[in-house]
Amino acid sequence: GKMKKRFGKLALLSAVLFGAAPAFAQSVDDKIKSLEHEVMQLKTEQVELRKEATAGGAALPTFEYRPGNGLNIEAADKAWGIRFTVETHFRYTFESGRDQVGRSQGELMGRRFRPGFIYCVNNCLWELEATLDLDGWGTGTGKNATGDDFGSILQRGAVTFNAQELHPWLPSVQFGMEVQNAHGGSLARQGSGSVGAQAEYDLHTRNDGFNTGRAGQGIVLNWDDRSLSSIGIPGRIGKFQLGMSSIAEGDDGLASFTDRKDFNTYLSVQPFSQIKNKWISGLTFEYGAWFCNVDDRAQANGCSRYRVQDHGDGGRQTLFDTGADSIGDGLHVAHGPGIVYNVGPYTLRGMGSFQFSEDQGGTTGKKRSNSFLIGHDLFLWSPKGFLTGSATTPGSILIGTHFERVNMSCTTSARCDTINGGEFHRNRILLREWDLWYFIAPRMNVGINVLWYDAANLRSTANQAAHNLGVCKNPPCRPGSGGDWVDVLLNWRYTF
Numbered sequence: 001g002k003m004k005k006r007f008g009k010l011a012l013l014s015a016v017l018f019g020a021a022p023a024f025a026q027s028v029d030d031k032i033k034s035l036e037h038e039v040m041q042l043k044t045e046q047v048e049l050r051k052e053a054t055a056g057g058a059a060l061p062t063f064e065y066r067p068g069n070g071l072n073i074e075a076a077d078k079a080w081g082i083r084f085t086v087e088t089h090f091r092y093t094f095e096s097g098r099d100q101v102g103r104s105q106g107e108l109m110g111r112r113f114r115p116g117f118i119y120c121v122n123n124c125l126w127e128l129e130a131t132l133d134l135d136g137w138g139t140g141t142g143k144n145a146t147g148d149d150f151g152s153i154l155q156r157g158a159v160t161f162n163a164q165e166l167h168p169w170l171p172s173v174q175f176g177m178e179v180q181n182a183h184g185g186s187l188a189r190q191g192s193g194s195v196g197a198q199a200e201y202d203l204h205t206r207n208d209g210f211n212t213g214r215a216g217q218g219i220v221l222n223w224d225d226r227s228l229s230s231i232g233i234p235g236r237i238g239k240f241q242l243g244m245s246s247i248a249e250g251d252d253g254l255a256s257f258t259d260r261k262d263f264n265t266y267l268s269v270q271p272f273s274q275i276k277n278k279w280i281s282g283l284t285f286e287y288g289a290w291f292c293n294v295d296d297r298a299q300a301n302g303c304s305r306y307r308v309q310d311h312g313d314g315g316r317q318t319l320f321d322t323g324a325d326s327i328g329d330g331l332h333v334a335h336g337p338g339i340v341y342n343v344g345p346y347t348l349r350g351m352g353s354f355q356f357s358e359d360q361g362g363t364t365g366k367k368r369s370n371s372f373l374i375g376h377d378l379f380l381w382s383p384k385g386f387l388t389g390s391a392t393t394p395g396s397i398l399i400g401t402h403f404e405r406v407n408m409s410c411t412t413s414a415r416c417d418t419i420n421g422g423e424f425h426r427n428r429i430l431l432r433e434w435d436l437w438y439f440i441a442p443r444m445n446v447g448i449n450v451l452w453y454d455a456a457n458l459r460s461t462a463n464q465a466a467h468n469l470g471v472c473k474n475p476p477c478r479p480g481s482g483g484d485w486v487d488v489l490l491n492w493r494y495t496f
Contacts, residue, residue: 067442081120089493096485097469102315110135131156154178154252171221177253181213182266188338188351194495195391197400197435199449204371204406209248209302218245238268248302260293282342289335303332317465320408320427330358345379365412375402392442400435424457424480444494454484
């Protein structure tokens with residue numbers, strides 16, 4: 001009886017388990033398949049997320065920094081971009097002469113403080129540049145002791161259409177209310193205001209109105225870096241420029257009140273730059289001219305006088321001056337050739353400048369001026385060894401020297417007797433300079449300039465050049481007496 005009952009229960013349990021086994025097995029298979037499906041879905045989603053992350057990363061703007069060229073932020077599709085720059089230069093001046101007129105000893109000068117913003121559109125087919133000139137020096141009125149304006153204005157406010165991106169023969173077109181013009185000897189005049197050895201531009205062209213070539217408004221066409229191999233010359237055009245702008249006339253966007261336009265042209269050629277020979281590949285020839293149409297009705301001519309001042313920053317002293325608005329109607333031309341020869345660590349610079357005016361109805365007589373400059377720059381040492389170095393190599397040592405001579409004249413004596421206080425109507429001015437620079441970081445350098453001036457004639461009365469420079473300590477001295485003096489400049493420069 002009991003055995004049969006136990007057997008019956010066992011048989012019943014076995015039947016139940018046997019009947020449930022297929023359902024249990026199927027449930028496990030379903031779960032495994034479900035898990036496999038979920039895993040496949042997760043893998044698919046992971047791949048999609050990776051694709052989205054990759055696409056998102058590619059769509060992020062790119063950041064690129066190059067010393068001296070600033071930080072560039074650009075969209076992935078190059079639809080837009082913006083570049084940030086700043087040029088800085090601080091200088092301690094130790095100048096011969098009287099501090100009462102700005103010939104300072106140990107005073108810190110903000111020579112340059114110029115932040116810039118360049119906005120790019122459509123892969124930089126269009127560029128909008130806004131560079132601020134925030135350096136001021138002198139009195140609180142924005143003028144120095146000699147009346148020159150050192151106020152804060154735009155350094156550049158222009159639009160550039162890079163038409164060469166559409167066709168290689170087209171120029172870049174710059175227009176706006178602070179445009180930049182090149183000039184004859186623009187490379188030879190100084191080399192570079194940011195990393196070159198020379199303290200300033202040469203005395204002649206810095207004072208002839210053209211100076212840096214800035215114009216209050218105008219349009220400039222530039223053909224930059226164009227190969228000449230297509231016409232059989234193994235070199236390139238560095239820059240060919242044609243400009244029509246109000247050079248040295250007014251500030252940002254001011255009108256000149258005349259229909260007589262001013263023009264500028266410039267050409268630099270490196271005829272052997274594509275030849276693999278270091279002795280001739282670094283040769284550059286350049287020539288430029290400024291055609292300034294004087295209009296006496298306008299009283300806003302950039303070439304209104306013949307004047308030379310020294311580089312004394314706070315109290316620049318006048319060494320020759322025909323007076324304000326002393327050039328009469330007609331064409332005034334300033335032109336000159338330049339040559340730059342670079343081989344390894346050495347650069348030779350040579351340039352000349354010549355000026356003459358039609359001067360119809362001018363208040364003084366026939367005026368002429370000319371000058372020449374010969375300069376040498378040499379990277380003496382860097383961590384790579386002697387006679388190596390560059391502006392982007394920390395530890396580089398750059399030395400330089402140059403000589404320049406300026407000749408100024410007003411040759412119609414009956415009408416020239418009033419200029420320079422009536423003391424002289426010709427002058428010969430010499431400048432010898434020695435420079436030493438050390439590069440702390442890429443495009444950052446400290447240095448010293450020693451400038452030795454010599455002038456054949458100086459105005460001798462009280463509060464004039466001979467007195468202010470210390471050449472004549474107890475005026476009045478002999479009228480038109482000459483003399484020499486030395487200025488020393490300590491510098492820190494950096495271009496971001």
